[in-house]
Amino acid sequence: MSIARVFPVFSVAFAVLYVLSMDNNWALFTYLARAGEFHPLVYAPPTPRAGPAMYWWGWLATSAIGAAIVAGIAAALPAGRAGGRWSSPAWPTLTWVVPLAVLMVLVFLLRGWFIRVA
Amino acid sequence: MITTLLIFHGLCAVFMLGALTHQSLSVWWPARAGGGTVFHGFRAVRGASYANTVVVLYVATVLLGSILYPTYRIGVRSFFEDLRLSAANGVFELKEHFVSVGLGLLPAYWYFWRQPLAAEMAVARKAVTALLAFIVWYAFIVGHVVSSIRGFGP
Numbered sequence: 001m002s003i004a005r006v007f008p009v010f011s012v013a014f015a016v017l018y019v020l021s022m023d024n025n026w027a028l029f030t031y032l033a034r035a036g037e038f039h040p041l042v043y044a045p046p047t048p049r050a051g052p053a054m055y056w057w058g059w060l061a062t063s064a065i066g067a068a069i070v071a072g073i074a075a076a077l078p079a080g081r082a083g084g085r086w087s088s089p090a091w092p093t094l095t096w097v098v099p100l101a102v103l104m105v106l107v108f109l110l111r112g113w114f115i116r117v118a
Numbered sequence: 119m120i121t122t123l124l125i126f127h128g129l130c131a132v133f134m135l136g137a138l139t140h141q142s143l144s145v146w147w148p149a150r151a152g153g154g155t156v157f158h159g160f161r162a163v164r165g166a167s168y169a170n171t172v173v174v175l176y177v178a179t180v181l182l183g184s185i186l187y188p189t190y191r192i193g194v195r196s197f198f199e200d201l202r203l204s205a206a207n208g209v210f211e212l213k214e215h216f217v218s219v220g221l222g223l224l225p226a227y228w229y230f231w232r233q234p235l236a237a238e239m240a241v242a243r244k245a246v247t248a249l250l251a252f253i254v255w256y257a258f259i260v261g262h263v264v265s266s267i268r269g270f271g272p
Contacts, residue, residue, distance in 0.1 A: 007229040063222065064222075112208075113209075
């Protein structure tokens with residue numbers, strides 16, 4: 001069976017892992033924009049001179065690797081009952097419902113930019 | 119250099135915006151035979167033929183945006199913070215995260231648009247295409263507005 005059948009699984013896992021990575025700061029690496037330095041995992045610059053720490057690329061890397069692992073596990077499952085579950089009719093629906101829900105969660109998490117949060 | 123990259127980033131976004139809008143309308147509001155208006159022609163496209171182009175343009179736009187991001191982080195975001203323009207920073211933060219979710223959606227999007235089109239995936243194909251179109255429109259408008267507030271570069 002084609003590996004492409006688990007692409008929806010990758011997309012769903014990526015969306016969930018991304019919002020978790022962002023909310024919990026599970027960055028695989030940190031980039032110091034002004035200093036131009038990469039550091040593994042989450043790194044707080046010791047002095048302001050290094051500039052702000054960028055975690056976005058790190059969150060993307062965490063999510064992509066995590067989703068690839070989940071999709072890899074789904075692909076490795078034997079065809080039949082388990083394999084059928086990964087290619088069940090629920091997956092196409094989850095592929096848009098979960099990312100849509102994640103967009104809404106992101107708006108909620110970032111509401112502090114727009115309104116006063118107690 | 120940054121300005122050149124920003125222009126290419128914007129151009130890729132414009133092409134992608136056009137492709138995704140054509141594709142979304144073609145699945146959500148397909149053209150009936152016999153119409154001769156410009157709007158009819160806009161909807162009367164073969165949506166599947168846009169899929170690979172959208173994937174390539176999306177990845178290219180995100181790559182260019184990623185290269186530009188440190189400049190935004192140092193020069194633009196701190197400028198907005200100094201002026202307490204938190205809503206401007208907020209809409210840009212949302213753009214960054216929406217675009218990331220869209221990036222993860224691309225494999226499923228490509229899979230749903232694979233030829234021959236699977237009838238059982240028609241709803242998912244429409245929904246994922248609309249979601250990507252929303253993300254790209256949002257990102258384009260926010261990027262344009264934020265660039266207009268501050269400009270770009272040091």
